[in-house]
């Protein structure tokens with residue numbers, strides 16, 4: 089390690105997202121093995137002061153393009169040594185509200201060592217004749233002096249990495265350590281990556297008792313957060329919360345845990361309803377959705393209703409134009425959409441969802457007499473959107489009408505827009521496709537943005553995997569029976585690809601497992617043990633290429649990243665076949681992955697600013713290792729997107745991707761690998777989602793037991809409260825035999841069956857008591873403990 093002193097001239101680069109900065113620094117004195125006067129210093133820095141002098145500890149590094157730089161590991165403010173500069177420093181913008189006069193007072197009272205004195209004894213601030221505002225400003229400025237390095241160092245002792253320490257620092261600045269000392273558990277709910285285990289290491293060092301309410305609250309939050317983040321559930325059974333908390337805390341006193349749950353309820357942080365416990369914020373998100381939907385339905389009651397005759401005529405015209413005849417269910421779906429404020433359309437692949445969207449739009453153009461010119465105006469009457477760019481593009485291609493991602497439609501995450509400043513949606517109709525991918529948070533923003541829209545239609549496949557984010561919105565909307573729902577079962581797609589669709593329907597019904605292992609024109613099964621998966625996949629890819637498949641049309645899918653047949657390993661294997669390294673290849677190496685020009689890549693997070701989204705696939709066009717800000721350019725659906733090195737943390741190679749990431753995309757040839765190594769994930773909706781990604785050809789490889797297990801495991805639905813809240817808000821009468829009937833239907837249904845659920849009757853109020861009653865028995869092993877539960 090080398091140390092030198094220098095004055096910061098300017099901040100060359102800084103990033104809002106983290107604390108990484110590049111500083112231009114004038115060297116004061118000497119820097120070993122460096123003979124120029126200034127140097128670029130890189131590293132993580134808290135709030136540094138331009139013009140101030142710091143001592144930097146780190147080492148010289150050589151950058152390919154920019155030559156020698158100093159990589160800083162630790163830095164410290166060099167306190168001013170003479171009166172003029174001390175007064176300048178105290179009256180700088182680091183201490184807002186303190187001018188030269190107040191600075192002079194501080195130095196006169198505390199002397200030239202004022203800064204050190206105040207750092208050691210902040211209580212001295214009270215003795216200074218300054219205003220309250222000036223005192224507060226002085227305290228917060230003193231607290232943040234060189235505190236970032238100190239904070240990171242201190243937190244490293246508790247096993248916190250720089251990333252998490254940086255996030256804590258971004259929230260609390262100079263007061264990070266003080267905050268954590270006051271209550272190390274309180275930040276669990278605030279900072280991603282700062283979990284109970286980390287907090288507990290600090291708590292133990294501070295001597296916080298095992299049953300201290302702060303610690304117990306931390307455990308309760310951790311369990312509730314895990315339910316939302318890891319499981320996608322919006323509530324947890326009270327009994328599970330209490331027993332899991334006891335286990336996490338390793339204590340025997342149930343009463344303390346119960347008291348803490350009660351207190352958190354009183355503080356408005358946790359809600360307990362019957363035997364369900366939820367984070368208040370999550371509970372309110374569901375409540376807001378239900379109430380907003382109720383308002384939307386009420387607002388639209390007055391909308392013009394078209395007569396059946398008018399509707400039939402409009403549908404007939406659409407049929408003529410599209411040269412098809414809609415079947416009875418499809419017609420019912422179009423009528424539902426045009427006669428109700430909110431309606432739902434669900435069906436598997438090839439059942440005609442997109443064809444119905446087309447019919448709805450054509451019929452509405454006719455009925456509402458919408459001229460073509462209006463469709464392409466800046467304020468269009470038809471609003472079409474989907475959660476992914478790919479799905480939106482497909483909607484646009486088929487309907488010929490502009491479709492956007494939901495983020496774009498709302499202006500979400502773009503520029504300065506935040507969640508409170510979203511676009512207002514007005515139009516004749518709003519249609520959202522691929523609804524199963526929409527999580528509760530995006531859905532809340534979507535419905536909150538709707539102002540005047542006569543009809544809203546949610547379209548999707550309810551049997552696919554639920555959204556990556558929490559909730560199970562699409563399924564909940566259907567289960568609530570609050571909106572007329574058309575369930576499409578008749579497959580309309582004809583031709584080569586139909587055997588895959590029939591297989592998908594069998595999987596969905598959990599029947600005919602023998603079909604999985606049949607050899608058909610479009611799909612086949614190849615047995616192989618896990619350690620052979622990569623070898624077999626490479627053979628299939630080579631064979632497909634030899635047969636003339638375009639490399640971009642071949643998509644390998646797996647359940648997990650790890651393991652022999654995992655996505656990470658498969659990417660290495662397929663990259664070597666499809667885009668092998670040449671001696672001249674430019675290579676961009678980041679987080680243990682090597683990217684080359686021509687590689688297929690996958691975006692892992694939504695990035696509305698760049699208009700690319702989780703699950704979207706692109707191709708690398710250019711690489712520049714020397715330009716951290718523009719190190720890669722990639723093509724995403726015909727658009728050139730530039731990536732900085734930091735952006736690349738959200739990118740991986742896409743020759744093989746997980747089934748979850750493939751939601752919303754379809755590929756001409758899918759090679760699916762499932763083995764018993766994927767044991768924990770083998771569920772029907774996973775297999776169904778994977779198989780329905782194949783447009784024309786499908787190769788299933790792996791262990792037959794894994795496929796059978798997935799087919800037979802219908803899994804559990806996510807635990808969510810939206811269905812009940814919708815039923816309460818919209819006064820839905822629930823037919824108690826409906827569930828039984830629908831289960832029976834499921835077993836008996838034949839592929840040609842049609843089924844349209846009737847719109848709800850509005851004359852029966854389902855009270856919360858009815859939703860939750862009879863289940864309040866979380867007290868197993870917890871006699872004599874009183875837990876407060878509310879009913880709303």
Ligand SMILES: Nc1ncnc2c1ncn2[C@@H]1O[C@H](COP(=O)(O)OP(=O)(O)OP(=O)(O)O)[C@@H](O)[C@H]1O
Pocket residue numbers: 412413414415418435436437438439440441442443444580581582
């Ligand atoms: N009533 C119909 N008569 C004739 N062909 C139809 C009818 N309905 C749909 N089709 C055809 O069936 C095929 C599948 O329809 P569509 O693409 O609308 O289904 P989808 O449910 O959107 O499927 P996916 O989600 O797999 O794209 C299309 O070729 C479409 O033209």
